[in-house]
Amino acid sequence: MDDNLLLDAIERYRKDEMNPEEKAFFEELRKSNPQIDQVVAEHSFFLGELEKMSEIKAYKHNLNEVENKLINEGVISQKGLKDKAKIAFLWNRYRRTIAVAASIAGIVSISTALIVSSYSEKKNVEVITPLVNNKLNQFESKLNQIETKLNVTSAVVGSSEKPKFKAVLSATGFLVDVRGYIITNAHVVKNARNLVIENEKGEQFYAAAIYVNKSTDLAILKITDTAFRKVQALPYTFSKSSTELGEHIFTLGYPREEVVYGEGYLSAKSGYFGDTTAYQISISANPGNSGGPVINKNGEIIGIISSKETNADGVVFAIKSKNIYDALAEVEDKDSIKLPVLNTLKGLDRVQQIKKLGEFVYIVKVN
Amino acid sequence: MNIYEQEKQLLEALVSNDRIAIEKIYRENFPTIQAFILKNNGYADDAKDIFQEAMIVLFQKAKLDSFVLTCQVKTFLYSVSRRLWLKKLQRENKYNDVTDNLKETVSVDDEIEAHEKQNAEMHLMEKALSKIGEPCKGILEAFYIEKKTMPEIAEAFDYTNADNAKTQKYKCLNRLKKIFFSQYKNGG
Numbered sequence: 001m002d003d004n005l006l007l008d009a010i011e012r013y014r015k016d017e018m019n020p021e022e023k024a025f026f027e028e029l030r031k032s033n034p035q036i037d038q039v040v041a042e043h044s045f046f047l048g049e050l051e052k053m054s055e056i057k058a059y060k061h062n063l064n065e066v067e068n069k070l071i072n073e074g075v076i077s078q079k080g081l082k083d084k085a086k087i088a089f090l091w092n093r094y095r096r097t098i099a100v101a102a103s104i105a106g107i108v109s110i111s112t113a114l115i116v117s118s119y120s121e122k123k124n125v126e127v128i129t130p131l132v133n134n135k136l137n138q139f140e141s142k143l144n145q146i147e148t149k150l151n152v153t154s155a156v157v158g159s160s161e162k163p164k165f166k167a168v169l170s171a172t173g174f175l176v177d178v179r180g181y182i183i184t185n186a187h188v189v190k191n192a193r194n195l196v197i198e199n200e201k202g203e204q205f206y207a208a209a210i211y212v213n214k215s216t217d218l219a220i221l222k223i224t225d226t227a228f229r230k231v232q233a234l235p236y237t238f239s240k241s242s243t244e245l246g247e248h249i250f251t252l253g254y255p256r257e258e259v260v261y262g263e264g265y266l267s268a269k270s271g272y273f274g275d276t277t278a279y280q281i282s283i284s285a286n287p288g289n290s291g292g293p294v295i296n297k298n299g300e301i302i303g304i305i306s307s308k309e310t311n312a313d314g315v316v317f318a319i320k321s322k323n324i325y326d327a328l329a330e331v332e333d334k335d336s337i338k339l340p341v342l343n344t345l346k347g348l349d350r351v352q353q354i355k356k357l358g359e360f361v362y363i364v365k366v367n
Numbered sequence: 368m369n370i371y372e373q374e375k376q377l378l379e380a381l382v383s384n385d386r387i388a389i390e391k392i393y394r395e396n397f398p399t400i401q402a403f404i405l406k407n408n409g410y411a412d413d414a415k416d417i418f419q420e421a422m423i424v425l426f427q428k429a430k431l432d433s434f435v436l437t438c439q440v441k442t443f444l445y446s447v448s449r450r451l452w453l454k455k456l457q458r459e460n461k462y463n464d465v466t467d468n469l470k471e472t473v474s475v476d477d478e479i480e481a482h483e484k485q486n487a488e489m490h491l492m493e494k495a496l497s498k499i500g501e502p503c504k505g506i507l508e509a510f511y512i513e514k515k516t517m518p519e520i521a522e523a524f525d526y527t528n529a530d531n532a533k534t535q536k537y538k539c540l541n542r543l544k545k546i547f548f549s550q551y552k553n554g555g
Binding site: 049066075232347352 | 415513548
């Protein structure tokens, strides 16, 4: 414990946080006690090394951000490339065309439509239908709205109990702020009458959409339920810079009532039809994965799953996380939303990462 | 203000890790250095890497208390990039005649040597950090690199209070120190 006190003193001395008396005492101690002086010298050197490393890391981070910015602006151009680089450049240039040529039928949103076919005493029996397109989805949603209305009326007559929430569509969402702000896709909440989110323990909370942007396909929900308690700090951060091709990524989502893990890699830096606000990723995603986080090995969120190509396996599109920052800037009570700044997933093995993530990824249920 | 004073100001901003200063230097110098590397057997990606390294050499030099500006930033960056690139070509046995696109260069051997030494030390620290395991690595990085406060760290790592987190931090720090110095004394 005394050792820690000394280390603490050294750190405060280096940061110049001591008051004059304390400082004088500390300097006197060093002079009179060579052993302590030795510890101070050694520890100072060590801290110096750590500080240098931290400075260089922060500086490198800025270098990368500036480099990315200038690449996007075209200041750092690709012209004058030689052989190997040229091939990569041509591939990049035509890949978009190739990808478009390869797709014939377009894309579908990945949300699950749940048709409630019968209602037994305790459980909803759900039949999952593969989604063909959004129109069917909307149709079902409207049909179910009518059905729910009828049910609510009969429930009021029949019993005093709260009617059980019957979802017509379910997808995934995850927290951006510990106080109950959740991000998901705009197409999930479109036509929504009621929104309920459910955590891994099966607890359900009512939520409301406070931001919906159809063009970026992002929506932000706020948990309005008074039963919801602030969760502990989010373990992940949101990446602002772009991700490299081939980088390994993974996702958690709710294609079923139980959370499902999937992993893959980043296959293109643009989405469907050259959409630069999205990535193409290779991952197995099913209806219900919509709105799920796409996370890199360091535990940074790099995107949000939004859609997949109908006739190609594993071709999934994810909205780049940069768009989340833009979305948050447009939210009305933006000052109340704070993105997490501390990443505690970095360096953990995958199993640990998933364990930590689980409680922050929710099912979004809509009727 | 003359060029000398302007550059001095620019470097002061650079030392404080100022994005605007970094961007200004990038815009003014990257094209020349990219052209040099492309002309001398390199690819676009090499140019990015070499330029970043030269920027780090500049940062480390400008940080020194003894730092005085003896030539223009442009000349310095070009000289460092040139030296770094030729060294790399030599290592890969691809050394040819050099085609220069900036006439004036200065000797930067000392700076590059100092940079390589710092790189080696940083590598030792990173290696030591990778050996201490979690949650130690995360806690130390949060405190010393990401500059988080102890209460923030306590919350993120599930400690009941900042004092407990602090005790843990010192345990971790001592472990890191032990590993670092054992490597340091064995020369890595």
